[in-house]
Amino acid sequence: MVDFEWYRSFCTIYKHQSVSEAAKTRMMTQPAMSQHLAALEAEVGETLFIRSTRKITPTERGKELYSQLAPLIESLENTTMNFKSTSLPTLSVIKIGAAHEFFSEKILPQLPKYNVCTISHFGTAEQLLELLKEDKLDILIMSKRFQTPGIEYLKLMDEEFVIVAPSDYEIVAFDNLKLEEQWLSEQKWISYGLELPIIRRIWREHFKMRPQIRPIHVIPNLHMILNAVELGMGLSVIPTYLLQDSLKAGKTKVIFKHLKVKNELYLAYQLKNKHLPLINEIMSVIKENTKEHFV
Numbered sequence: 001m002v003d004f005e006w007y008r009s010f011c012t013i014y015k016h017q018s019v020s021e022a023a024k025t026r027m028m029t030q031p032a033m034s035q036h037l038a039a040l041e042a043e044v045g046e047t048l049f050i051r052s053t054r055k056i057t058p059t060e061r062g063k064e065l066y067s068q069l070a071p072l073i074e075s076l077e078n079t080t081m082n083f084k085s086t087s088l089p090t091l092s093v094i095k096i097g098a099a100h101e102f103f104s105e106k107i108l109p110q111l112p113k114y115n116v117c118t119i120s121h122f123g124t125a126e127q128l129l130e131l132l133k134e135d136k137l138d139i140l141i142m143s144k145r146f147q148t149p150g151i152e153y154l155k156l157m158d159e160e161f162v163i164v165a166p167s168d169y170e171i172v173a174f175d176n177l178k179l180e181e182q183w184l185s186e187q188k189w190i191s192y193g194l195e196l197p198i199i200r201r202i203w204r205e206h207f208k209m210r211p212q213i214r215p216i217h218v219i220p221n222l223h224m225i226l227n228a229v230e231l232g233m234g235l236s237v238i239p240t241y242l243l244q245d246s247l248k249a250g251k252t253k254v255i256f257k258h259l260k261v262k263n264e265l266y267l268a269y270q271l272k273n274k275h276l277p278l279i280n281e282i283m284s285v286i287k288e289n290t291k292e293h294f295v
């Protein structure tokens with residue numbers, strides 16, 4: 001008699017073309033996943049995958065079985081989750097993790113719209129991910145996607161970074177990237193860290209090299225870096241969502257506008273909470289109010 005879990009494991013292996021990746025997705029051990037597949041193949045009486053050292057490839061029988069099973073399993077799981085969500089207890093508190101600058105600009109002004117109590121946590125992506133895994137966070141906003149069993153990611157927005165200078169900074173125009181790189185390397189820079197985060201990205205993406213820069217100031221806070229630029233201390237790289245007021249007030253300006261980079265930001269949450277109504281409601285509010293409007 002076929003176990004329904006064998007079908008689920010088979011479809012997951014088919015999607016990932018890897019037993020180990022499928023095991024991570026289903027939060028199972030690799031031997032248990034392999035046993036599910038072996039049991040199903042024994043029941044069907046045919047091999048469903050061709051194994052190689054790097055991946056496994058479905059046989060024609062495997063493709064046929066998947067095409068029949070996939071819509072049925074998806075429909076059954078959606079029905080189960082929809083039924084489950086109506087009986088789950090309502091959350092009274094939402095725990096949110098983010099970088100404090102992003103939280104200050106994008107989340108804090110919208111908190112009244114949440115209609116729920118919130119507990120906020122700030123830190124690095126790695127630190128906050130551990131809190132999410134330990135159920136100490138419900139929603140995490142981060143720019144990295146880690147392959148972590150039980151954690152799902154939803155694209156939130158593109159975060160654009162540009163080079164910013166004091167409004168009265170004298171800029172020299174060049175007609176080639178080499179001269180731009182030489183001139184920029186000679187300027188005073190304010191960085192988030194000694195390893196030149198984001199500044200290094202601009203050099204690698206546009207100049208195809210590592211920056212030969214020693215920052216004059218290292219300030220691990222984007223708001224304070226922007227303030228330092230406004231005070232005439234040097235150049236830096238700032239996300240555009242932080243710049244609106246400063247640009248309108250004529251305190252700073254964007255230079256070399258073609259030298260920009262983007263980060264993808266994601267909403268991360270535990271897969272087991274995917275169908276909680278309040279989790280989805282808060283994520284919808286966050287998405288609606290994090291749309292970038294920058295000129």
